[in-house]
Amino acid sequence: xxxxxxxxxxxxxxxxxxxxxxxxxxxxxxxxxxxxxxxxxxxxxxxxxxxxxxxxxxxxxxxxxxxxxxxxxxxxxxxxxxxxxxxxxxxxxxxxxxxxxxxxxxxxxxxxxxxxxxxxxxxxxxxxxxxxxxxxxxxxxxxxxxxxxxxxxxxxxxxxx
Amino acid sequence: xxxxxxxxxxxxxxxxxxxxxxxxxxxxxxxxxxxxxxxxxxxxxxxxxxxxxxxxxxxxxxxxxxxxxxxxxxxxxxxxxxxxxxxxxxxxxxxxxxxxxxxxxxxxxxxxxxxxxxxxxxxxxxxxxxxxxxxxxxxxxxxxxxxxxxxxxxxxxxxxxxxxxxxxxxxxxxxxxxxxxxxxxxxxxxxxxxxxxxxxxxxxxx
Numbered sequence: 001x002x003x004x005x006x007x008x009x010x011x012x013x014x015x016x017x018x019x020x021x022x023x024x025x026x027x028x029x030x031x032x033x034x035x036x037x038x039x040x041x042x043x044x045x046x047x048x049x050x051x052x053x054x055x056x057x058x059x060x061x062x063x064x065x066x067x068x069x070x071x072x073x074x075x076x077x078x079x080x081x082x083x084x085x086x087x088x089x090x091x092x093x094x095x096x097x098x099x100x101x102x103x104x105x106x107x108x109x110x111x112x113x114x115x116x117x118x119x120x121x122x123x124x125x126x127x128x129x130x131x132x133x134x135x136x137x138x139x140x141x142x143x144x145x146x147x148x149x150x151x152x153x154x155x156x157x158x159x160x161x
Numbered sequence: 162x163x164x165x166x167x168x169x170x171x172x173x174x175x176x177x178x179x180x181x182x183x184x185x186x187x188x189x190x191x192x193x194x195x196x197x198x199x200x201x202x203x204x205x206x207x208x209x210x211x212x213x214x215x216x217x218x219x220x221x222x223x224x225x226x227x228x229x230x231x232x233x234x235x236x237x238x239x240x241x242x243x244x245x246x247x248x249x250x251x252x253x254x255x256x257x258x259x260x261x262x263x264x265x266x267x268x269x270x271x272x273x274x275x276x277x278x279x280x281x282x283x284x285x286x287x288x289x290x291x292x293x294x295x296x297x298x299x300x301x302x303x304x305x306x307x308x309x310x311x312x313x314x315x316x317x318x319x320x321x322x323x324x325x326x327x328x329x330x331x332x333x334x335x336x337x338x339x340x341x342x343x344x345x346x347x348x349x350x351x352x353x354x355x356x357x358x359x360x361x362x363x364x365x366x367x
Binding site: 008009010011024025026027028029048049055057060063094096097098099108135136137138139154 | 213214215216217222223224226229231233241303306307308309310311312313314315316317318320321324325326327328
């Protein structure tokens with residue numbers, strides 16, 4: 001058994017098999033993973049907001065989708081991952097409260113998920129699985145031995161994507 | 162006028178929030194005391210300034226299930242507010258209100274959730290009337306929305322809201338109760354312009 005490595009909010013980490021990367025209780029944030037199945041290196045970024053260019057105070061790169069995903073890619077490559085083999089998965093982006101969708105904060109979960117799609121397309125990394133939206137929190141675990149992304153939620157059976 | 166940010170938070174603003182916490186908890190105590198028909202005490206609230214990304218563990222471990230009540234506010238100021246409780250406090254209030262055994266820990270049913278919303282409504286109104294009383298501003302709350310889920314997932318909402326303007330967040334911890342003290346956490350999240358409105362209405366120079 002490898003170690004369970006925690007990724008906090010506005011945080012990103014890279015790990016190798018047999019370790020597992022986890023984030024506890026994702027809400028509207030996104031837990032995006034990159035994985036190289038050949039050398040079994042995985043990475044996870046837990047970002048809060050989609051776009052750093054819309055925010056004045058944007059020094060923390062792991063806080064934003066655009067800068068966070070790019071930084072995670074850079075770290076993956078630094079750890080020997082091959083860009084052409086990388087695959088991505090995303091989870092989170094929930095709307096925790098059923099507030100009116102028009103408010104900027106109300107649909108931030110959706111915007112976070114859309115940002116991942118956009119940036120991954122730009123980087124040419126395939127998004128092979130997603131479990132996003134709806135109205136509940138998710139605990140996620142990326143197993144670097146297999147690339148499986150385990151998703152747990154309160155009162156629901158866990159699933160692997 | 163300097164731009165307001167919680168990254169260089171004004172101690173006056175902290176005092177204002179502490180006072181809102183004080184008056185708000187006082188109002189809530191009075192309303193709840195008559196609803197659940199018992200005498201209620203309260204303690205002086207604590208105002209905590211922290212990094213927004215640390216909010217997920219500010220109340221309890223990330224995966225502990227809590228109750229979050231969320232309201233949008235508009236009119237003179239726009240933004241939102243939240244009131245959060247750990248499950249033992251939430252069960253205590255619902256049991257009192259619904260006339261159930263105080264030890265009952267069954268999952269909330271529809272009736273319990275609607276009682277919880279009503280409690281949320283009262284508590285939110287208590288804090289908002291404290292804010293509008295202090296500032297002389299008109300503040301109109303939306304209906305309350307409720308979530309019962311992992312603490313980190315619920316707290317991602319204020320973390321993101323604060324995260325839009327800077328790296329810091331403010332959390333107000335209040336305690337009230339009789340033989341049993343209820344721990345509640347109040348979070349006020351004005352939109353950027355509304356910070357200025359609040360401070361200006363209090364005669365505070367930024």
